[in-house]
Amino acid sequence: MKIREEYTCPLEIVHDMIKGKWKTIIVFQLKDGSKSLAQLERDITGITQKMLLQHLNELRHWGVVDKINYEGYPLHVEYYLTERGQKMLQAVKIMQEIGIDYLVEHGQTDFLDSKGISYKK
Known part of the structure; x- marks a missing residue:
């Protein structure tokens, strides 16, 4: 993950936070x-554990996600959205709605139905 020294606007920072195929997912x-x-790993079809860990670490770096390490064996770690992550989630939900609208407009509702995603008919 390369971190820029200078930005032309705050949106570039957010882009750096979420760029990549998997972070918004x-x-x-x-x-x-x-x-x-x-x-x-089970819930995100197609992601490898290596890629998941890499993206989680980058999201942690940006303060979007954090983790809880539980004591005991076997090791148990849970990831959660931080306050910044909750704000980011609002934008991601809007992006999800735009994607749903696009699929509906283009008659691709079979995909939405197969995933159990509700939409306006």
Whole structure:
């Protein structure tokens, strides 16, 4: 993860926080509360554990996500959205709505139905 020294506007900082294929999806998956690494891996189709860990670490760096380490064996860690992450989630939900609208407009509701995502008909 490369961190720029200078930005032309604050939006560039946010772009750096969430750029990549998986970060917005990770934020969305944490919308209902904390999840373990295994839960996130199961819930995000196509992501590898290595990529998930990399993106979680980057989101932690930016203060969007944090983790709780529980004592005992086996090791148990849960990730959750910070206050900044909760703000980011609001934007991600809007992005989700835009994606749903697009799919509906283009007659691609089979995908939404297969995922159990509700939409206006």
